[in-house]
Amino acid sequence: MRHVHFPAQRVAAAAGGAEGSPDAPARRIADKAPWYLPAAVGADFAGAAVPVGLVFEAAQQARPLYCALGAALAWVGVQALRRRYATRALGESRGVLPVVHDWLILIGVLAVARVLTGExxxxxxxxxxxxxALLVTVAHRKLTYRHLFAARREAQxxxxxxxxxxxxxADHVIAHLxxxxxxxxxxxxxxPVGQGSPEGGVPVAGRLAARMPEALTEDSAAVLGxxxxxxxxxxxxxPGARIAGExxxxxxWALHDEGxxxxxxxxxxxxxxxxxxTVSAGGLAVLRVAPPVxxxxxxxxxxxxxxxxxxxGLLLLSPVFLALVLAIRLGSRGPAFYSQRRIGRDGVPFVMWKFRTMVVDADRLKSELSGANENDGPMFKMRRDPRVTRVxxxxxxxxxxxxxxxxNVLTGSMSLVGPRPPLPEEVAEYDEVELRRLTVRPGMTGLWQISGRSDLSWDETIQLDLQYVDNWSFTSDVDVMGRTLRAVVDGRGAY
Known part of the structure; x- marks a missing residue:
């Protein structure tokens, strides 16, 4: 298990909390930026009102202003009823599907209004x-999400x-967060409940007895204090053996009575x-976990x-392929394409194709460079690999x-999005957890590609792959492909 590095700002915030004052370095900052709500409502209102007004004016509709106002109020109303303006929801999602769902409801509402008014x-x-209106709302949510993400990196x-x-x-949860x-x-x-103290460095606020006390007020007083x-x-x-059930x-009860x-x-x-x-079975609150798709x-x-x-893509990029082939052949001796045996879905091997970026005897030289591997797992990565050519x-x-x-994607051995296809010698070192990444088809891009690539540790790479395998959806693939362009332009971790 890799060592966990606590973000400095959040460690400072935790330490500040012990000062006992809301104005300490870790003062209460649960409320988000005050402009989130007016900015969201304003963007939604303008995103619907302005285009509708312009289009209806151009179509010589009798009441373009009223139509624009009605469409804007309907759009804001739909989002309000769907609780998109709640404090907990603002900035928390940049997903497209919820906005599309709301937009389809708007279309239905306005279709009824159209019939009633004779528009x-x-x-x-x-x-x-x-x-x-749909596009403006999606863009605004993405910008707000990015702003909120940046704020939280600073413990705001x-x-x-x-x-x-x-x-x-408790240590496990604290370290993960x-x-x-x-x-x-x-x-x-x-x-903490019972004997022993957590080792995460977070201030201990008290202690609960190992067993449930007879008096209800004992636990309540400790937690509320x-x-x-x-x-x-x-x-x-x-929850655990010492704090569960009754x-x-x-x-x-104690917490909820205090609000x-x-x-x-x-x-x-x-x-x-x-x-x-969440479902209920005989009075028990049960969390149902659906299987991966x-x-x-x-x-x-x-x-x-x-x-x-x-x-x-192959048809459109054929001129680019030709130019790259010429550049590779002129830059160093050897073929322009490089094929390598990789392991695909369910452990089935296949031949993966790439443009050659190394000297022709790169595989033979790899063993000589094994001591310079900068990755902490079976994957070989080297920031300044001498085998890589200038091109x-x-x-x-x-x-x-x-x-x-x-x-490879066209022939079905790979997908556009998925975990990176590993080498056979890497798979030979996999444990049962790491083998799970082979349950889906490997991809050209994926969470690894958009999250730092070679700058990530092996544990982080596996974590991202398992997150993709277990939580895959078609919309997540579309999101990854959209974020891949930014990662390629940025180039961070690409070597």
Whole structure:
């Protein structure tokens, strides 16, 4: 297990929480930027009103201003009813599907209004006038998400969390939260249950007895006292043998009677919320986890997109292929293409194609450079690999060396999006967890490509691959492809 490095800002925030004052370095900052709500409402209103007004004016509709105002109010109303303007929702998602869902509801609402009012603008023109509302809302959510993500890297716009649980379990949760900044939680204190102390460096806010006390007030007083002294916004309980069932319910009563929030960690890691569903069985709250998507309409769409995009890409990029072939052949002796045996889905080997970026005897020289491997796992990576040619460095920096893999996508051995295909010698060192990344077809790009590439540790690479394997959806593939362009332009981790 790799060593966890706590983000400095969040460590400082946790330490500041012990000062006992809301104005300490880790003051309560759960509320987001005050401009989020007016900016969201304003963008949605203008994104609907302006295009509708212009289109209806051009179509010589009798009341373009009223139509524009009605469309804008309807769009804002739909989003308000769908709770898109709630504090918890603002900036938290940059997904496109929820916005499309809301937009389709808007179309339905305005279609009814059109019939009732007798509005006669051509249907296609009216629909086109509403399209900018969708695009503006998506763009605004992406910008707000990026702003919120950057703020949370500095421990701003976060919720102060008190963790309650047995020491070892609490340590696990605290370390996991502290190692990442893509979430709103900053741990300001821990309330261990039973003997032992957590080792994460977070202030201990008190202690609960190993067994449930007879008096209801004992646990309640300890938890509420810790919440007040550390100004916590949320109590995160890590259930275990010593805090579950009736005892957990009593803690919830105490918190809820004071108007405080409680969350329960179910023990699941890297499971998308889309796969989770809460159900009730005999009075028990049960968390249902749906299996990963492996068949159905979404997999069919993925296959169609892979083959269609690969064929179109090969046709469109044929002049680029020709230019790169000439550059490689003129830059160093040897063939322009490089083929290598890789391991694909379910462990089936295949031949992967790339543009050659190294000298012709690169595979033979690899053993001589094994001591210079900069990756902490079975994957070989070297920032200044002497085997890479001058043209090859440019191809790797721009990811153009990957283009011939479109042939692999077209033939079905690879996908546009998926984990990177490993070498046979790498797979030979895999454990049971790492082998799970082979349950899907490998891809030209993926979460690894857009998250730092070769700058990532082996554990981080595996974590991203397993996150993709377990939570795959067609829309996630589309999102990854969109973010790949930015990663290619940035070039970070490409060597």
């Amino acid at each position: 006669s603008t051509p249907r296609l023109a009216a629909l086109g006038a509403l399209l900018p 716009a976060v919720s102060r969390v008190l963790v309650v649980g047995e020491p070892a379990a 502290a190692a990442r900044t893509d979430h709103p939680y900053v741990v300001v204190g821990v309330l 810790a919440v007040r002294s550390h100004h916590a916004d949320l109590v995160l309980v890590v 005892r957990l319910r009593r803690v919830a 405080l929030e409680m969350a329960v960690f179910p023990g699941l890691v890297e499971v998308s919320v889309k796969r989770l569903e 492996r068949r159905g309409a979404q997999t069919l769409l993925k296959a169609v997109l892979d083959r269609g995009a690969a064929a179109f 090859g460095r440019l191809l790797r920096r721009t990811s153009l060396d990957e283009l011939p893999q479109l042939f």
